[in-house]
Amino acid sequence: MKTKIHVLLVEDDKSICSFITTSLSENGYRITCALTGKEGLSLAASLCPDVILLDLGLPDMDGCQVLMQVRTWSRMPVIVISARTKEQEKVHALDLGADDYVTKPFGTSELMARIRTSLRHSHINSPERIYKALDLEINFEKRLIFLRGEEIHLTQIEYQLLTLLAEYSGKVLTYRFIMNAIWGPYMDSNNQILRVNMANIRRKIEENPAQPQYVFTEIGIGYRMLENENI
Amino acid sequence: MRKRIQVLPKFQQHLYSLVLSVLCMAAAAGISSAYICASPGNSANVPLIFAFFLALISCCTTGYVYGVLCSLFSVLWLYIIDTRHSCHLDLSPAGYPVTILCMTAITLLLGSLTSSLAKQSASLAERERLLAEAEKEKIRANLLRAISHDLRTPLTGIIGNSQAYMDHHADLTEEEKLALMTNIFEDSSWLVNMVENLLSITRIRNDDMAISTSEESVEEVIGESLQRMQKRHPSCRIRARIPEELIMLPMDAILIEQVTINLLENALSHSGTDEPVELIVENHPEWVSFTVRDYGSGLPDSLLDHLFDGTDYSASHTADGQKGIGIGLVICKTIIDAHQGTLAGRNHGHGAEFTFTLPKKKGTYENKNTCSVSGRR
Numbered sequence: 099m100k101t102k103i104h105v106l107l108v109e110d111d112k113s114i115c116s117f118i119t120t121s122l123s124e125n126g127y128r129i130t131c132a133l134t135g136k137e138g139l140s141l142a143a144s145l146c147p148d149v150i151l152l153d154l155g156l157p158d159m160d161g162c163q164v165l166m167q168v169r170t171w172s173r174m175p176v177i178v179i180s181a182r183t184k185e186q187e188k189v190h191a192l193d194l195g196a197d198d199y200v201t202k203p204f205g206t207s208e209l210m211a212r213i214r215t216s217l218r219h220s221h222i223n224s225p226e227r228i229y230k231a232l233d234l235e236i237n238f239e240k241r242l243i244f245l246r247g248e249e250i251h252l253t254q255i256e257y258q259l260l261t262l263l264a265e266y267s268g269k270v271l272t273y274r275f276i277m278n279a280i281w282g283p284y285m286d287s288n289n290q291i292l293r294v295n296m297a298n299i300r301r302k303i304e305e306n307p308a309q310p311q312y313v314f315t316e317i318g319i320g321y322r323m324l325e326n327e328n329i
Numbered sequence: 330m331r332k333r334i335q336v337l338p339k340f341q342q343h344l345y346s347l348v349l350s351v352l353c354m355a356a357a358a359g360i361s362s363a364y365i366c367a368s369p370g371n372s373a374n375v376p377l378i379f380a381f382f383l384a385l386i387s388c389c390t391t392g393y394v395y396g397v398l399c400s401l402f403s404v405l406w407l408y409i410i411d412t413r414h415s416c417h418l419d420l421s422p423a424g425y426p427v428t429i430l431c432m433t434a435i436t437l438l439l440g441s442l443t444s445s446l447a448k449q450s451a452s453l454a455e456r457e458r459l460l461a462e463a464e465k466e467k468i469r470a471n472l473l474r475a476i477s478h479d480l481r482t483p484l485t486g487i488i489g490n491s492q493a494y495m496d497h498h499a500d501l502t503e504e505e506k507l508a509l510m511t512n513i514f515e516d517s518s519w520l521v522n523m524v525e526n527l528l529s530i531t532r533i534r535n536d537d538m539a540i541s542t543s544e545e546s547v548e549e550v551i552g553e554s555l556q557r558m559q560k561r562h563p564s565c566r567i568r569a570r571i572p573e574e575l576i577m578l579p580m581d582a583i584l585i586e587q588v589t590i591n592l593l594e595n596a597l598s599h600s601g602t603d604e605p606v607e608l609i610v611e612n613h614p615e616w617v618s619f620t621v622r623d624y625g626s627g628l629p630d631s632l633l634d635h636l637f638d639g640t641d642y643s644a645s646h647t648a649d650g651q652k653g654i655g656i657g658l659v660i661c662k663t664i665i666d667a668h669q670g671t672l673a674g675r676n677h678g679h680g681a682e683f684t685f686t687l688p689k690k691k692g693t694y695e696n697k698n699t700c701s702v703s704g705r706r
Contacts, residue, residue, distance in 0.1 A: 185583070203521050290577070293546045297575040300548065308551045308569035308610070315549035317582045 102128040103217065106147035108138030108164065109179065110157050118151070121206040127213075135159035142168055148220075149213055152196070153179045154187055162191055169195040175216035179204075185318035192272045192319070199270070215268040215325060229264040231324045234303060234312055236264050245303055255280065256299050259292075263313060268325035270316050296321065346390035350399050357382040358406055365410060375410065376428070379403040383432060387439035396436030404429045468663065471638060472530075475656040479523060483516035490516075518561075522594070526660045529587045533667045540667045542579040547571065547610060547617060550582050554589040555608070558597075565597055566605035572612045578687050584664045585687070588672075591657040592621040592683045600625025600680055613686075616670070620684045627676040636674045637662035661685070 105127050109115050115131045122129045130145060132138035135156040142150060150168065154161030165176055178191045178199040188199050197216045200209055229236040235244040238261060243250045252260060258280050263271060273289045281291070300307040314322045361375045383403060387396035407428065490512045498506065533540050548571050558565055589608070596606040600623035607622040628636070637658050658674075665672040665685050672685040 290544065293549070293577070294575060297546060297548065301573075306569060307548045308571040308608075309555050309567075310552050314556060315553045317545075317550060317553050317586060 102126060103149070103213075104128045104130070104145065104147040105149050105151060105213065106130050106132065106138065106141055106145060107151045108132045108135065108156065108161075109151070109153040110134065110155075111153075114153075117206075118209070121209075125210060133157075135161065135164045138164055139167055142172070142174075146172075147174065149216060150174060150176045151179060151209075151213075152176055154191060155181070162187075162194055165191060165194050165196055173220070175220045177212055177216055189272050189274070189319055192270065193274060197269065219266070219269060228328055229261075229267060229326045230328045231267070231326060232311060234324075236261060238265075243303075250302055252299065252302060255295055256302070259295055260299055260303075260313075263321060263323035264326065267323045270320050270322040272320040276320065342391045346392075346395050349389055350386050350395045353382045353386050354399055354402055354406075357403065361406070361410065376407060379407065380432065380435060383436050384439050387436040388443045390440075393437060393440045396440045397433055400432035400436045401429070403432055468659075472656070472659055472663075475659055476523075476527065479656050480520070483520050483523075486516040487513050487520075523656065526587060526591065526657060529584055530660055530663060532581060532584060533663065538667045540581045540584065542581055542668070544577045545580050545582040545585075547576040547578055550580075550585055551589065551608065551610060551619075554586045554593070557586070557590060558593050561594075562597060566603075567593060567608055568605050569608045569610075571610040574612065576610075576612055576617055578617055578689060580668060580687055581664075585668075588661045588664050588685060589619065589621070591661050592685075595657060595683075596621050596623040596625075596681065602626070602680075604680075615690075616686045616688050618684055618686045620682060622677060622680065622682040624680040626680070628674060628681045633674070633676075637672065 103126075105122055107115060107118055107129060109118070109131065110133050112133075115133075119129050119131060130141060130147065132141050135158050138150075138152070138156075141147075152161050152164060156164070161178065165178070168174070168176060175197045176195070178188065178196045179202060180188050180191070180199055181202050188201075191199065197219065198212050200212055227237070227239055229238070233246045236242075237244075241257065243252060243257070243260070259276065262276065262279055273292060276292060277285055277289060285291075296313065297307070300310060300313065303312055304310045312324050314324075316322055357379050361378050364375060364378065383396065383400055386399050387393075390396065490509045494501070494506065494509045501509070551569060551571060555567055555569060558567060593606060593608065600606070602623070602625040604624040607620070609620045609622065611618045611620070662672050665687075668687055670685055670687040672683070674681065674683045676682070
């Protein structure tokens with residue numbers, strides 16, 4: 099028998115707890131609730147869940163502190179739950195090592211999709227050889243990109259950017275993470291150059307740059323690429 | 330000049346006046362001495378030099394004291410010149426009281442003139458401030474009225490539907506239950522939109538309507554707005570057209586996204602048609618324009634003049650049972666105003682059209698604004 103995936107929810111609001119518990123157990127997950135940060139930390143250590151859903155606004159401690167403490171001993175996926183207007187908070191949590199975030203208010207299907215994505219990424223041991231979604235295909239080994247079967251030519255930087263996003267497809271990558279990965283830590287914090295390169299990529303792979311299908315912008319946070327169908 | 334030094338604290342004002350008087354008098358004395366040495370015969374202009382500096386002092390110092398003291402000093406100096414150099418000044422010893430009187434009169438006259446001017450301009454500025462305050466107060470009141478009205482409607486729906494469910498759940502069929510729940514879901518989703526709108530407003534600083542802008546790429550903001558619309562209304566059809574080139578604009582992206590979503594949402598829910606909505610971005614030399622165009626019933630004439638003021642709105646919108654576009658538009662206007670842009674709504678013949686523009690460089694208006702703010706501090 100397949101063991102159920104175990105989710106730990108750290109959230110102080112009872113109503114949110116109850117709806118997440120109901121919908122997750124309906125979908126075949128095992129779920130444990132913690133109402134405070136301390137309780138969450140001890141449960142995370144004793145239960146070793148597959149995923150943690152972490153609310154950032156906890157009564158006893160900051161959600162980011164919980165995240166930092168978990169990250170000192172584990173790489174288990176952490177999905178942050180946060181209010182919409184606080185992009186800074188989300189970016190901070192992502193830079194601290196959170197895998198993803200959902201914004202309140204969120205629907206069950208969105209939450210489910212995020213959990214699946216983060217689980218998939220945590221189980222990948224060897225990097226994918228091929229990315230494929232809709233009409234886009236990236237062959238990492240041969241360094242080739244095809245759109246509707248036709249080869250697309252990207253500059254060196256554009257190629258690096260796209261493959262970085264594809265490697266973490268489905269996950270949001272912060273501006274800082276991308277800048278660090280492509281241009282190194284000594285680039286100044288102005289991410290204009292990143293925007294320009296993204297605009298060029300969009301013009302090469304998207305049909306309408308205003309309605310992208312592959313690379314999505316998360317304003318104030320970073321970019322997210324369409325999930326790889328190949329996993 | 331006087332207006333500017335009135336900004337300083339009292340002590341500094343007097344220090345400034347004192348220094349200015351001493352400098353002016355020294356200058357006057359120096360110039361007049363040099364003048365007499367250069368052309369000993371012609372000293373008729375010496376009192377004029379003093380008169381000029383006295384006028385300067387009375388214009389630029391606080392109160393009358395400095396002017397009067399300086400005029401006394403000037404007369405003394407004239408007397409010294411007169412006796413030392415024994416030049417033939419036009420002042421006989423008997424004429425000194427007349428000179429003193431004249432000089433004092435000049436300083437008093439000028440002093441009172443400039444101080445009344447300063448008072449006038451101060452009262453003008455005060456009146457302007459009060460007017461601006463009243464305008465802000467009006468916007469706030471309209472917003473509050475619109476909010477409380479718009480909040481009450483969905484809340485009533487939620488309470489009513491859930492109560493009906495709790496009271497009669499035994500007698501209700503599954504379909505009826507589902508219908509009640511759907512109503513609750515729709516009303517609360519609408520509330521979420523509203524709250525997001527209200528939260529976005531809090532990003533605008535209340536006292537001076539300032540926002541923190543950064544260079545953002547227009548296509549990314551539009552892209553995310555469309556993505557959110559798609560999530561909210563999976564069946565909606567929106568055609569977006571943006572310029573080929575990459576446009577970077579100074580803005581608060583979250584707020585502009587909110588404006589775009591509000592306008593799109595209005596177009597989808599109030600046009601009364603399934604024709605796709607168009608979102609068109611155009612690049613102009615000084616600004617960028619964003620147009621949301623629907624091909625529906627258009628805006629009623631009675632609304633055209635009151636689109637953005639939030640007033641005279643509730644009457645018509647309770648009549649046709651539509652949930653407030655009122656508040657959304659008021660919020661759009663507030664956001665666009667804070668960006669120094671423009672927002673206008675009109676009928677284009679086959680439906681309604683809303684256009685907002687954003688300036689490429691921060692407007693001169695805002696620069697002026699921030700200057701006056703920092704000056705006051």
